[in-house]
Amino acid sequence: MTVLRPLAIGAIVATVVAGVAFATSIPTTVGTLGAGTAAVNACDSDGLTYRYAVDTSGKITTVTVGSIALACAGGTLRLTLTNGTASVGSGSIALPSSGFSGSVSIALSPAPASDQVTAAYAVIEGP
Amino acid sequence: MIAVALLHAIAPGPATAAVLTVTSADLTAYAKTYGTPATCTLSATADSYVNKVLSGTNFGTATTLLVSPDSTTTERTFIRFDLASCAPAIPAGAIIQSASLRLTVALLITATRTVELRSALASWTETGVTWTNQPAAASAVTASTSVLAGSTAGTVVTWTATSDVQAFVTGASSNLGWRLSDSAEGVVLGPILTLSSREASSGQPQLVVTYVS
Numbered sequence: 001m002t003v004l005r006p007l008a009i010g011a012i013v014a015t016v017v018a019g020v021a022f023a024t025s026i027p028t029t030v031g032t033l034g035a036g037t038a039a040v041n042a043c044d045s046d047g048l049t050y051r052y053a054v055d056t057s058g059k060i061t062t063v064t065v066g067s068i069a070l071a072c073a074g075g076t077l078r079l080t081l082t083n084g085t086a087s088v089g090s091g092s093i094a095l096p097s098s099g100f101s102g103s104v105s106i107a108l109s110p111a112p113a114s115d116q117v118t119a120a121y122a123v124i125e126g127p
Numbered sequence: 128m129i130a131v132a133l134l135h136a137i138a139p140g141p142a143t144a145a146v147l148t149v150t151s152a153d154l155t156a157y158a159k160t161y162g163t164p165a166t167c168t169l170s171a172t173a174d175s176y177v178n179k180v181l182s183g184t185n186f187g188t189a190t191t192l193l194v195s196p197d198s199t200t201t202e203r204t205f206i207r208f209d210l211a212s213c214a215p216a217i218p219a220g221a222i223i224q225s226a227s228l229r230l231t232v233a234l235l236i237t238a239t240r241t242v243e244l245r246s247a248l249a250s251w252t253e254t255g256v257t258w259t260n261q262p263a264a265a266s267a268v269t270a271s272t273s274v275l276a277g278s279t280a281g282t283v284v285t286w287t288a289t290s291d292v293q294a295f296v297t298g299a300s301s302n303l304g305w306r307l308s309d310s311a312e313g314v315v316l317g318p319i320l321t322l323s324s325r326e327a328s329s330g331q332p333q334l335v336v337t338y339v340s
Binding site for chain 1: 153154155156157158159160161164219220221222223224225267268269270287289290293294297298299337339
């Protein structure tokens with residue numbers, strides 16, 4: 001017993017030290033964590049069409065996006081062209097709240113070379 | 128017991144976090160991925176040249192196409208391709224990666240000239256176009272290419288027509304063909320650039336289009 005008692009005390013002290021070291025690396029901010037679901041509505045469900053305009057240097061300057069549902073009027077259309085790994089050109093435009101025809105032309109910045117583009121991503125936010 | 132009490136006091140309890148706020152919005156998202164590039168090589172469906180001094184004469188069946196800046200016998204070439212004959216067809220939503228007009232030198236070029244490509248703005252026919260009734264051409268030059276002195280028969284000369292072909296495919300402008308003319312018409316005793324027409328036995332004009340859809 002006299003031999004075991006110092007060992008037990010040493011183990012307890014070591015555990016306390018380890019516990020202190022571990023605890024100081026943990027954020028202790030108090031707050032709340034919530035979870036839930038929310039419905040996300042889409043104003044268009046049947047796809048878009050794209051028509052490209054290329055300048056004499058071979059760069060895509062504008063993209064005309066069509067077949068946009070009239071329900072999207074008042075929203076914002078953002079278009080991004082990629083080369084498969086990164087954005088090579090993008091643009092956005094507000095869809096008119098009134099008189100919207102279902103088609104808009106978006107100027108791209110920067111204007112990508114037409115042989116760089118492998119995909120187009122369009123997002124309409126709102127209305 | 129002391130040690131256990133300390134651990135309870137300082138050990139991390141259940142994970143805590145700041146307030147997490149999720150804002151929802153109405154979103155519509157689409158992704159369009161383009162496939163492997165396709166290449167279509169077209170032969171001309173119509174070509175001819177016009178001559179200022181022979182203003183009423185048509186050269187639609189000639190085996191050559193002429194371009195000359197000569198002030199008296201100015202010559203211009205007209206050429207057209209049917210993009211609808213590409214197989215598979217080029218959809219209106221395609222991205223034209225490149226479009227090259229390729230013409231072949233038929234006779235030795237004696238002087239370096241710059242030849243401009245412009246889209247034609249009115250319809251014309253191969254067997255009807257003359258200097259007098261030639262269609263107007265766009266004021267903007269689609270492409271400008273130097274044809275070098277010393278170029279021998281068989282030398283291929285190209286003009287980049289990507290912007291025009293893209294516009295033809297989308298319908299932004301009508302495909303009425305192109306006009307080739309010297310960049311400095313009005314020269315006294317100007318040289319003649321002689322190219323093979325679609326009626327030639329070799330070196331016929333081509334339009335090479337590469338696109339994705």
